[in-house]
Amino acid sequence: MFKSSFNYINLINKALDGSWMKNSAIASNIANVNTPGYKKETVSFEDALRTEMNLNTGVKMTKTDDRHLDPYNSGTIRTEKVYDTRYRVDGNNVDVDVENAELAKNTIYYNALVTEINGQYNRLKTALRINK
Known part of the structure; x- marks a missing residue:
């Protein structure tokens, strides 16, 4: 019972870390809404969380080809810049309404x-x- 409880707590802890990083990225985006050329930051921790959940279930995955993704190293949460969109002439791609909705x-x-x-x-x- 205790082992599964602590595994669950560790999983929630990882989700909290990802949510905190996402909050920081959104705050940075809102702070730079008027900065020319600024590209918004995004954090997608849901994939890392799913990976962590699969590792905790005991399902073992095998890498059979060098071109396959490594299932054991893909659980890191990282901040990435979004370069493929542009909302304004000055190159800034932050939409403050979208960011406020994401923050909420x-x-x-x-x-x-x-x-x-x-x-x-x-x-x-x-x-x-x-x-x-």
């Missing part, structure tokens, strides 16, 4: 994760009190 969505997601991890810790505390 990410804030709700982060708060839900915090609530979930708090609930998990409370369940563990209750289980430890019962077993005394």
Whole structure:
């Protein structure tokens, strides 16, 4: 029970890290909305989280060709610049309305994760009190 609980807590922790990085990228985008030539930053941590979830289930993947992606090193969360769009003549591609909507969505997601991890810790505390 405890091993699966701590694996779940570690997974939520990784999701919190990704959500925090995404929040920082969105804040940077909003701060640079009027900077000529600025390219917005994005964080896609959902793929890294899915990879982490697959690693925790015990499903082993084998790399059979050098051209295949390595399933064990793809779980890193990183910030990337978006160069393929342009909204203004000065080259800036930040749409403040889209960024504010993403910020609201990410804030709700982060708060839900915090609530979930708090609930998990409370369940563990209750289980430890019962077993005394």
